[in-house]
Amino acid sequence: MIRIVRTLFGLIFGWIASVVLGVLGRFHSDPMSNRVQRRTFVRNATLGAVGSTLAVVAAGFGGLMWPNKTGAFGSKLIVPADDVPPVDGVPFRNVAGKFYLIHNTDGLMALYTKCPHLGCTVPYVGPADSPHAFQCPCHGSMYDYEGDRTGGPAPRPMDYMTVTVEPDGSVMVNTGEIHTRESYDPSQTVKLA
Ligand code: FES
Known part of the structure; x- marks a missing residue:
């Protein structure tokens, strides 16, 4: 159950990060310049990947906060x-x-x-x-x-x-x-x- 919550948390956080970065990218792109658009795309893709990684790490920390064993052997x-x-x-x-x-x-x-x-x-x-x-x-x-x-x-x-x-x-x-x-x-x- 906790694993499912962690995974969902990571996916949702990663999705939100991607959407936010995509919106920011639109504000900063210059439609007149393909070069700038390419750079913006690469930057957003990189930031999206970093954001997803951070989301997974954050989910891991969340798991540490939740006790894994409640009501079972070990507790x-x-x-x-x-x-x-x-x-x-x-x-x-x-x-x-x-x-x-x-x-x-x-x-x-x-x-x-x-x-x-x-x-x-x-x-x-x-x-x-x-x-x-x-x-x-x-x-x-x-x-x-x-x-x-x-x-x-x-x-x-x-x-x-x-x-x-x-x-x-x-x-x-x-x-x-x-x-x-x-x-x-x-x-x-x-x-x-
Ligand atoms: S006597 Fe109990 S496991 Fe061998």
Whole structure:
């Protein structure tokens, strides 16, 4: 969508630049002199090309101003208060954000769904007190409710994302901030106030 807007912006800006330069060219041309008309044409064509290039550059800058990632993986996503699981409850899964929000007695943690072995998506199979609450279907890595590795070839626990509890009880997960770890530690969680 943003690419289409950028392209349209570039085309419209380039067209406007060409029209303006064409009008200016008419004011400055001398009908009595073919030489002058030729020079004017070359000048306007050059300025038109420069104007179009500048339009494309301006469109690129416009793209930098627009955040590319909103509401998707890489951005900050909100889990509504009603969707926050109870302690040891079934994790809330955000498919676009690629995380599970789990809730244990220490607090909340957002687990990255990507298996640290070779990147498959790890499903939750529960229950929360099982040492194999998460099981990767690809090569059999297993993780407990906190994402700690309990079996299989994975080299480390499931990664986790930065979590912030908002004043209204909703939870913000920064899917652009992913942390690796050696093992589970309560400091990786955030208390639900
Ligand atoms: S990708 Fe999950 S165990 Fe290999």
